[in-house]
Amino acid sequence: SIMSETSEEIIMVGVDVAKDKLDIAFANEKVLTIKNEASAFKKLIKNRAVESLCFVMEATGGYEKPLVSFLLTENIKVAVVNAKRVRDFANAMGAYAKNDRIDANMIRYYAQTAYAKGRLQWREPRSEVEQRIEALVKRRHQLVEQKAIEQQHQATAYDKDAVRSIKRVIKQLDEEIRTIEAKIQTDIDNDDGLKQKVARLLTVNGIGIVNAMTLVSMLPELGKVSNKEIAALVGVAPYSKDSGKKIGKRTIFGGRALIRSTLYMAILSAKRFNKPIKTFYQRLIASGKLEKVAITACMRKLLVILNSIVKNQSEWHPDFADLA
Numbered sequence: 504s505i506m507s508e509t510s511e512e513i514i515m516v517g518v519d520v521a522k523d524k525l526d527i528a529f530a531n532e533k534v535l536t537i538k539n540e541a542s543a544f545k546k547l548i549k550n551r552a553v554e555s556l557c558f559v560m561e562a563t564g565g566y567e568k569p570l571v572s573f574l575l576t577e578n579i580k581v582a583v584v585n586a587k588r589v590r591d592f593a594n595a596m597g598a599y600a601k602n603d604r605i606d607a608n609m610i611r612y613y614a615q616t617a618y619a620k621g622r623l624q625w626r627e628p629r630s631e632v633e634q635r636i637e638a639l640v641k642r643r644h645q646l647v648e649q650k651a652i653e654q655q656h657q658a659t660a661y662d663k664d665a666v667r668s669i670k671r672v673i674k675q676l677d678e679e680i681r682t683i684e685a686k687i688q689t690d691i692d693n694d695d696g697l698k699q700k701v702a703r704l705l706t707v708n709g710i711g712i713v714n715a716m717t718l719v720s721m722l723p724e725l726g727k728v729s730n731k732e733i734a735a736l737v738g739v740a741p742y743s744k745d746s747g748k749k750i751g752k753r754t755i756f757g758g759r760a761l762i763r764s765t766l767y768m769a770i771l772s773a774k775r776f777n778k779p780i781k782t783f784y785q786r787l788i789a790s791g792k793l794e795k796v797a798i799t800a801c802m803r804k805l806l807v808i809l810n811s812i813v814k815n816q817s818e819w820h821p822d823f824a825d826l827a
Contacts, residue, residue, distance in 0.1 A: 513580065513618060517611030518560035520567045527558075528607035539566065544573045553579045557625060559614035561586040561605070575628045582614065582625045589613045624732065627723045632694050636687055636720035643683045643713075644761060650676045687716050700726075703812050706819040709773025709780065709805065717765045718809065726813025733810045737762045739803040766802040773805060774798075780805060 517528035520539070527535045527547065537543040557580035560567050567583060574581040589605055592613045617623040629637075650673060657669045691697045697719055704715040718725060724736055737759055773780040780801050787797035812819055 512555060513557050514555050515611050515614040515618065516556050516558045517607040517609070517614065518558055518567075518570065519605070519607040519610060520560050520563045520570070522566050525570065526607040528611045530611070534607050539569060541569065541573060544570060548577065548579065553577070556580065557582060557614070557618075557623075559584060559610055559623070561589055561610065571626060572629075572634070575626060578628070580625045582623050584610070584613070584617070584623070588617075592616065624724075624728070624736070627727060629723055630694075632690050632697070633720060633723060636690050636697075636716065639683050639687050639690075640717050640720045641761070643680060643687070644717075646676050646680050646683070650680070684713075684716075687720075688712075691716070691719070699816075700813060703816070703818060704809060707773075707805075707808065707812070708777035708819075709769045710809070711769075711772075714765050714769050717761065721759060722762050725810055728810075730807040730810055733806060734803050737766070737806060739763065739766070739799060739806060763802070766806060767798065769805060770798055770801045774801060777805075779808075 514530055516530075519526040519528075523539055525537050525539050525543075527537065529535070535547070537547055558570070558574055559582045560570070562583050562585065571581055571583060586605070589610055593605055593609050596612070614623055653669050653673050653676065657666065657673070660666050660669055691701055700719050701712075701715045704710050704718060705712065710718075722733075722737065724733060728736070770780070770784075774784040775781065783804055784797055784801050787800055788794070792800070808819070811817075
């Protein structure tokens with residue numbers, strides 16, 4: 504949900520996340536430093552009127568997860584924002600040199616401004632099963648990466664014992680990947696909402712079971728926000744770099760990298776077998792667009808189609824893409 508839609512007054516709390524500690528900026532208070540652990544989180548919210556608070560932090564590659572999880576469990580509003588947006592805001596304020604560290608207060612100022620413009624989005628509460636699937640999907644991704652490294656080793660190994668060792672490790676990794684996929688599948692089958700969501704996504708040409716698992720676990724906002732917002736969240740929305748008469752290249756940045764790589768893999772298949780995506784891709788290439796620009800545009804179009812299917816609880820049909 505977008506914050507500006509609510510009439511209640513929300514007070515922003517800036518959080519600067521590090522591995523072991525958090526700096527927390529409440530309005531008109533000295534910045535508090537606490538440990539990045541559950542017992543400290545409980546102490547932090549004790550005797551505070553948390554209903555009107557929203558904790559805002561940058562995405563830091565996972566160190567923010569324990570706090571986000573805790574706040575959502577306690578039904579406290581939380582927003583995880585793109586670090587580049589905060590940096591650009593700080594630069595625009597003229598408050599920071601290029602390499603100065605962004606602090607908790609600057610995150611709080613950014614959040615107030617973004618909220619006032621209706622551009623701040625808080626995290627959807629996640630069920631335990633969704634959090635578990637997300638952890639398993641990430642683990643699967645790590646194993647697939649390890650397997651790719653072993654396959655590269657295999658391509659250059661000549662010694663018989665070395666090759667045997669590599670094959671043993673690949674076999675082991677394959678077994679582990681299958682075990683994790685089976686666990687994810689069981690979790691999805693036991694949850695009616697997720698089961699229906701996955702079934703809808705699978706009706707789209709180019710989306711396979713692994714793509715669908717990744718999307719439902721790591722993009723809970725799918726079907727709950729607008730097409731523009733979902734593109735920005737994933738990091739496939741184009742941003743201009745214009746200044747005066749200079750027209751810069753449109754670029755994408757930020758967002759959720761694992762979702763982007765999932766969409767990228769889906770597009771490699773969709774641009775061959777999904778009629779609307781194939782037509783769109785060919786049109787872009789024919790008009791002289793670079794391959795990577797065309798693929799990014801197709802990723803955005805596919806994401807918008809998926810968002811609309813989940814939102815409208817409908818099934819895919821090829822003409823639907825023209826409406827997306």
